[in-house]
Amino acid sequence: MSLMHYTRDNMAGLLRGHDINPTHQRIEIAHALFSRQEHLSADQVMAIVNTRHSETSKATVYNTLKLFLEKGLVREVIVDPSKVFFDPNTTPHHHIYEVDSGKLSDIDAEHVHISGLPPLPDNMVTEGIDLIVRVRRKA
Amino acid sequence: MSLMHYTRDNMAGLLRGHDINPTHQRIEIAHALFSRQEHLSADQVMAIVNTRHSETSKATVYNTLKLFLEKGLVREVIVDPSKVFFDPNTTPHHHIYEVDSGKLSDIDAEHVHISGLPPLPDNMVTEGIDLIVRVRRKA
DNA sequence: TCAGCAATCTGGACTTTGTCTAATTTCCGG
DNA sequence: CCGGAAATTAGACAAAGTCCAGATTGCTGA
Secondary structure, three states, X not given: OOOOOOOHHHHHHHHHXXXXXXXXXXXXXXXXXXXXXXXXXXXXXXXXXXXXXXXXXXXXXXXXHHHHHHOOOOEEEEEEOOEEEEEOOOOOEEEEEEOOOOOEEEEEOOOOEEEOOOOXXXXXXXXXXEEEEEEEEOO | OOOOOXXXXXXXXXXXXXXXXXXXXXXXXXXXXXXXXXXXXXXXXXXXXXXXXXXXXXXXXXXHHHHHHHOOOOEEEEEEOOEEEEEOOOOOEEEEEEOOOOOEEEEEOOOOEEEOOOOOOOOEEEEEEEEEEEEEEOO
């Protein structure tokens, strides 16, 4: 899986595997995210998908990204107040955010350990833990 | 300090101590944040400050919050893609975010330990570490 | 006191991100 | 080939935040 080629055909399989009907637009959007393995905003996805000629509408890009999110195909990363990033890496990991450049990169969660968090009330469940290291280029 | 009353007069002192010229509007905004000790969005601040009759413009609220941020008087909490929260607590601490209700609360950082983070490149410095526990009400 | 100057504040136009809707297109089973 | 469900579309709309040019405020020094 980690070595697979992110061809459009493989995208169709990936989508089906996540219970998503693989339409032309959905394949293109998945391909944009997975072939790059980068964090992209909705805007960026739209730009990539419509490079040649306008093919996919804004509404579809937003609908599709939300669908991918619900189906667990991508993850949402909230670091910049002005836009949300979508992350094709759904394995447990954290993020480093370069404040000046806006560059976002992954930290594997395997070696990171977080201890001492207070217990949650009984009626609550953890949905996820986001750890973001904000860094800046030294002066 | 932790036991002080957040009177408007004390706000003026607080602002001066952070190298901020204490104007009427700035005092009101600081008072809104510090007397409540809550996480407020710009919108909420504006609503509070203008309860009686409109006194402070949107531009001033945004300018002032940005100024407070630069001067280290408040902290920014980015958890909700649609709005930024401002946190009058600048001591090291983390956050619990209730996804459904939007409720945000503090976790004291004193007992929380994070280990195993990879070293940063030489030319980078950490500006801060944000740890957000996203929770949901059990079904 | 008061003229002058810098800092601050203001309304409102504007931008950007994202949502909504009603109408169309696509796709599939029979 | 037909009919309906699922998906897509354009474009209007909403909300958060920025920007600007003009008005206010409040010193400061003569």
